[in-house]
Amino acid sequence: MNTNKKDALLQAAKDLFGEYGYVETTFKKISERAGVALGLLNHHYGNKEKLFLAAGIDVLQHFLASLQDAIAGANSGYDGVMRFCRAYLDFSVDKNSNWLVLVRCSPYSDMKTKTDRDQMDSMFSQVYRELELLLDRGVRDGSIIPVNSRTTAQIIISLMVGANRTKVLTPYAEPTLYDNVLHFVSRSIKA
Amino acid sequence: MNTNKKDALLQAAKDLFGEYGYVETTFKKISERAGVALGLLNHHYGNKEKLFLAAGIDVLQHFLASLQDAIAGANSGYDGVMRFCRAYLDFSVDKNSNWLVLVRCSPYSDMKTKTDRDQMDSMFSQVYRELELLLDRGVRDGSIIPVNSRTTAQIIISLMVGANRTKVLTPYAEPTLYDNVLHFVSRSIKA
Amino acid sequence: MNTNKKDALLQAAKDLFGEYGYVETTFKKISERAGVALGLLNHHYGNKEKLFLAAGIDVLQHFLASLQDAIAGANSGYDGVMRFCRAYLDFSVDKNSNWLVLVRCSPYSDMKTKTDRDQMDSMFSQVYRELELLLDRGVRDGSIIPVNSRTTAQIIISLMVGANRTKVLTPYAEPTLYDNVLHFVSRSIKA
Amino acid sequence: MNTNKKDALLQAAKDLFGEYGYVETTFKKISERAGVALGLLNHHYGNKEKLFLAAGIDVLQHFLASLQDAIAGANSGYDGVMRFCRAYLDFSVDKNSNWLVLVRCSPYSDMKTKTDRDQMDSMFSQVYRELELLLDRGVRDGSIIPVNSRTTAQIIISLMVGANRTKVLTPYAEPTLYDNVLHFVSRSIKA
DNA sequence: TATGAATGAGATTTCATTCAT
DNA sequence: AATGAATGAAATCTCATTCAT
Numbered sequence: 184m185n186t187n188k189k190d191a192l193l194q195a196a197k198d199l200f201g202e203y204g205y206v207e208t209t210f211k212k213i214s215e216r217a218g219v220a221l222g223l224l225n226h227h228y229g230n231k232e233k234l235f236l237a238a239g240i241d242v243l244q245h246f247l248a249s250l251q252d253a254i255a256g257a258n259s260g261y262d263g264v265m266r267f268c269r270a271y272l273d274f275s276v277d278k279n280s281n282w283l284v285l286v287r288c289s290p291y292s293d294m295k296t297k298t299d300r301d302q303m304d305s306m307f308s309q310v311y312r313e314l315e316l317l318l319d320r321g322v323r324d325g326s327i328i329p330v331n332s333r334t335t336a337q338i339i340i341s342l343m344v345g346a347n348r349t350k351v352l353t354p355y356a357e358p359t360l361y362d363n364v365l366h367f368v369s370r371s372i373k374a
Numbered sequence: 375m376n377t378n379k380k381d382a383l384l385q386a387a388k389d390l391f392g393e394y395g396y397v398e399t400t401f402k403k404i405s406e407r408a409g410v411a412l413g414l415l416n417h418h419y420g421n422k423e424k425l426f427l428a429a430g431i432d433v434l435q436h437f438l439a440s441l442q443d444a445i446a447g448a449n450s451g452y453d454g455v456m457r458f459c460r461a462y463l464d465f466s467v468d469k470n471s472n473w474l475v476l477v478r479c480s481p482y483s484d485m486k487t488k489t490d491r492d493q494m495d496s497m498f499s500q501v502y503r504e505l506e507l508l509l510d511r512g513v514r515d516g517s518i519i520p521v522n523s524r525t526t527a528q529i530i531i532s533l534m535v536g537a538n539r540t541k542v543l544t545p546y547a548e549p550t551l552y553d554n555v556l557h558f559v560s561r562s563i564k565a
Numbered sequence: 566m567n568t569n570k571k572d573a574l575l576q577a578a579k580d581l582f583g584e585y586g587y588v589e590t591t592f593k594k595i596s597e598r599a600g601v602a603l604g605l606l607n608h609h610y611g612n613k614e615k616l617f618l619a620a621g622i623d624v625l626q627h628f629l630a631s632l633q634d635a636i637a638g639a640n641s642g643y644d645g646v647m648r649f650c651r652a653y654l655d656f657s658v659d660k661n662s663n664w665l666v667l668v669r670c671s672p673y674s675d676m677k678t679k680t681d682r683d684q685m686d687s688m689f690s691q692v693y694r695e696l697e698l699l700l701d702r703g704v705r706d707g708s709i710i711p712v713n714s715r716t717t718a719q720i721i722i723s724l725m726v727g728a729n730r731t732k733v734l735t736p737y738a739e740p741t742l743y744d745n746v747l748h749f750v751s752r753s754i755k756a
Numbered sequence: 757m758n759t760n761k762k763d764a765l766l767q768a769a770k771d772l773f774g775e776y777g778y779v780e781t782t783f784k785k786i787s788e789r790a791g792v793a794l795g796l797l798n799h800h801y802g803n804k805e806k807l808f809l810a811a812g813i814d815v816l817q818h819f820l821a822s823l824q825d826a827i828a829g830a831n832s833g834y835d836g837v838m839r840f841c842r843a844y845l846d847f848s849v850d851k852n853s854n855w856l857v858l859v860r861c862s863p864y865s866d867m868k869t870k871t872d873r874d875q876m877d878s879m880f881s882q883v884y885r886e887l888e889l890l891l892d893r894g895v896r897d898g899s900i901i902p903v904n905s906r907t908t909a910q911i912i913i914s915l916m917v918g919a920n921r922t923k924v925l926t927p928y929a930e931p932t933l934y935d936n937v938l939h940f941v942s943r944s945i946k947a
Numbered sequence: 948t949a950t951g952a953a954t955g956a957g958a959t960t961t962c963a964t965t966c967a968t
Numbered sequence: 969a970a971t972g973a974a975t976g977a978a979a980t981c982t983c984a985t986t987c988a989t
Contacts, residue, residue: 188970206397209962220971225964227969304545311546334554337540337547341555342529345536349528354495355502356528363525364532371562379953401980411954416981418952570974588779592959602975607960609973686927693928716936719922719929720915723937727918731910736877737884738910745907746914753944761949782983793950798985800948 189227191217197238201283205235236299242281243306249274250313260321261373267314268343268368272361275347286351311336318372327372339368380418382408387429392474396426427490433472434497440465441504451512452564458505459534459559463552466538477542502527509563518563530559571609573599578620583665587617618681624663625688631656632695642703643755649696650725650750654743657729668733693718700754709754721750762800764790770811774856778808809872815854816879822847823886833894834946840887841916841941845934848920859924884909891945900945912941 195217199208210231214221228234253270257263275282314336321327346364350356357363386408390399401422405412419425444461448454466473485491505527512518537555541547548554577599581590592613596603610616635652639645657664676682696718703709728746732738739745768790772781783804787794801807826843830836848855887909894900919937923929930936 210964211962214972221973222965222971223969226971231963307544308546334548334550337551338533338537338555338558341536341540341551342533343536344539345532345534346529348535348539349532353498355499357525359525360528360532364529367529367562371558397979400978402978413954413956413982414952416983417954422980588958591957593957604960604962604975604977605973607962608975613959689926690928716930716932719933720919720937720940723918723922723933724911724915725918726921727914727916728911730917730921731914735880737881739907741907742910742914746911749911749944753940783985784983787951794952795950795986796948799950804984 188217188219188223191219192224192227192234193237193241196234197242197281197284200235200238201281201287204287232296232299236302238281238284239303240306242284243303245280246274246282246285247306247309247313249280250310254313254317257317259326260317260319260324261326263317264314264321264327264339264372265365265369267317268339268365271343272347272364275343276350276361283351286348311340314339321372321374326374328374330372335372342368379408379410379414383410383415383418383425384428384432387425388433388472388475391426391429392472392478395478423485423487423490427485427493429472429475430494431497433475434494436471437465437473437476438497438500438504440471441501445504445508448508450517451508451510451515452517454508455505455512455518455530455563456556456560458508459530459556462534463538463555466534467541467552474542477539502531505530512563512565517565519565521563526563533559570599570601570605574601574606574609574616575619575623578616579624579663579666582617582620583663583669586669614676614678614681618676618684620663620666621685622688624666625685627662628656628664628667629688629691629695631662632692636695636699639699641708642699642701642706643708645699646696646703646709646721646754647747647751649699650721650747653725654729654746657725658732658743665733668730693722696721703754703756708756710756712754717754724750761790761792761796764792765797765800765807766810766814769807770815770854770857773808773811774854774860777860805869805872809875811854811857812876813879815857816876818853819847819855819858820879820882820886822853823883827886827890830890832899833890833892833897834899836890837887837894837900837912837945838938838942840890841912841938844916845920845937848916849923849934856924859921884913887912894945894947899947901947903945908945915941 192213195213196208199212199216202208203212210221210224213234214224224234228237250267250270253266254263257266274280275286315332318327318330318332318335322329322332342364346360350360383404386404387399390403390407393399394403401412401415404425405415415422415425419428441458441461444457445454448457465471466477485494506523509518509521509523509526513520513523533555537551541551574595577595578590581594581598584590585594592603592606595616596606606613606616610619632649632652635648636645639648656662657668676685697714700709700712700714700717704711704714724746728742732742765786768786769781772785772789775781776785783794783797786807787797797807801810823840823843826839827836830839847853848859888905891900891903891905891908895902895905915937919933923933
């Protein structure tokens with residue numbers, strides 16, 4: 184159904200967590216934005232941390248799907264890596280991706296429940312794995328210079344993370360930052 | 375005096391903001407850790423946000439001093455850039471630097487008072503400027519390949535930011551990440 | 566329902582604001598007197614000032630109703646004015662009217678929210694208007710000497726206000742003060 | 757001396773109590789306005805209520821002196837009463853009289869220490885006594901119609917009180933209110 | 948007399964969560 | 969599933985007052 188109240192709550196939560204961060208986002212605000220009763224939040228999602236986890240998982244799932252979509256048609260390892268990076272950065276500035284939920288605040292690393300933290304971690308690991316596979320492939324098919332895929336993946340993703348934060352959280356990012364970053368990555372791995 | 379309670383409060387604040395983040399750090403915890411009365415916090419720092427700002431400014435000042443110290447004796451632009459990066463990463467894992475205050479949570483970007491946000495921003499800008507000067511110098515003295523200093527500075531700092539977050543906030547950082555990052559930077563700018 | 570907690574809170578607030586004044590009346594006292602949880606106050610009324618406003622409005626509404634009731638059957642302007650004054654003074658010493666809420670302290674004139682202050686003002690204005698109409702009628706029907714109704718209304722109400730304060734706030738009011746005031750008003754307007 | 761710190765504190769207290777009321781006036785504000793150290797307040801005045809009492813007494817003393825000054829040269833009882841009323845109302849709008857200290861808030865009637873309340877009461881009684889004496893004199897010298905001086909004094913002062921509150925606390929007072937009140941009093945007692 | 952750092956009780960307010968309907 | 973009144977613990981902040989200097 185379109186007017187699914189459980190989904191409406193999740194969407195409102197993603198919007199608000201991304202916009203205001205974890206603590207400034209209250210159940211009252213979420214239920215009002217979603218247009219449903221306050222009590223429904225605990226009913227459907229248990230507690231705030233679980234709701235936050237659900238929001239994060241949801242964004243991460245779309246993120247992963249978006250990356251996999253982007254790299255699906257890559258015709259070389261190098262091409263795949265570049266598609267990966269472009270998709271990463273694009274997703275991070277897509278108005279509808281609710282990316283900020285993952286950026287704002289640290290409750291994912293503060294999560295009290297180990298299980299929840301693990302669930303997020305394992306999804307992030309999947310992102311790393313995709314990039315490593317592409318780097319390996321590139322080294323094999325000769326489109327990428329010989330590099331340690333694990334090490335290089337971590338550096339590239341660190342660069343994505345940092346560039347993204349510079350872009351969305353600071354006032355001094357150059358407009359061309361993302362393009363520059365892509366060139367930089369290309370230059371540093373291209374065979 | 376040595377047993378300055380105002381300073382004790384600031385130190386306790388830096389410790390706790392770094393360890394628990396902004397919201398989980400309460401007045402009660404800070405005053406207990408500092409061994410002073412609860413009311414002294416508002417007496418000396420006005421309110422929580424101002425105390426947080428004072429903590430951030432303090433860490434940032436030491437950070438800047440540390441960077442400037444490190445690059446002081448550089449014998450080339452390239453050498454300076456490498457010293458800069460090493461000092462950045464070293465500071466970020468120095469147990470006594472309270473670096474986490476700057477990493478954890480977003481209140482610096484959420485700060486309600488524009489003046490406060492501006493104060494932090496202007497200090498961060500100084501960090502950028504130092505790196506740009508070194509890059510320019512390296513291009514001039516031939517130790518660095520011809521690059522746009524502004525663009526390159528932003529990429530390098532993005533990489534520092536991302537690598538640092540990967541290191542301190544996630545469980546999957548390789549032990550050699552920082553070394554790898556330094557090699558990577560070196561390779562990408564060395565003439 | 567009969568055991569309405571929202572209403573119980575309002576009643577407790579009226580009692581306590583009248584008895585102790587604005588600042589000495591705490592949320593704790595109110596919720597204890599009403600027999601409800603502390604948090605319900607903000608849930609239902611938002612904040613202390615809004616609750617105070619609600620209490621004032623409520624008293625004022627009963628006051629206005631009481632005045633209108635009293636003057637309804639007046640058979641002349643003069644009779645109406647006297648009924649008005651008697652009803653005013655009676656209400657001000659009625660144990661159940663919570664009149665003191667309006668007398669004690671000044672937060673109504675200190676109210677931060679302009680809208681709230683305006684709401685109170687417009688209700689007070691209605692009191693003036695009622696008296697002016699009666700004075701006009703009295704002048705027309707010949708039961709009152711020719712006076713400016715606006716001017717006279719303000720003087721009469723000033724006298725009510727002052728007599729009331731003398732009665733309820735000072736220790737030196739004569740027992741017959743109210744009767745004397747009524748005679749005084751009668752003498753000064755009767756044709 | 758001119759720069760007497762004790763006096764400076766009292767003056768600041770009178771200004772601020774009148775402007776902001778009892779509770780909104782803090783020791784910090786007073787000491788800052790007076791330009792002296794915070795601790796001096798308790799040192800000189802003991803506690804807040806005693807300071808407030810000192811402020812009230814001081815205003816009341818000037819008030820009494822002002823009334824006595826005004827009626828000193830009265831050439832009839834009637835003339836004296838009119839001088840009394842005019843002086844009352846004038847004082848209440850004199851920018852330098854700090855009259856509002858007596859008007860704002862009710863702490864005088866809430867005062868915990870009986871002795872303090874009594875001290876204020878006895879000064880107010882003196883005001884009543886002055887007016888009663890004038891009324892008696894007027895009845896005797898034939899300038900005032902035969903009235904009960906005690907009763908009439910209380911009514912006249914009630915009118916002063918009410919008119920003053922209407923003037924300084926409400927937005928709907930007519931500009932000519934005070935003049936109208938004086939005429940009204942004159943008409944109601946003149947022989 | 949003068950200072951201002953220091954204290955801690957107490958106030959308002961927020962908010963996740965529970966629960967009767 | 970859905971509602972929103974009700975709860976109470978906990979947070980920030982205020983401020984008169986004390987006290988060492």
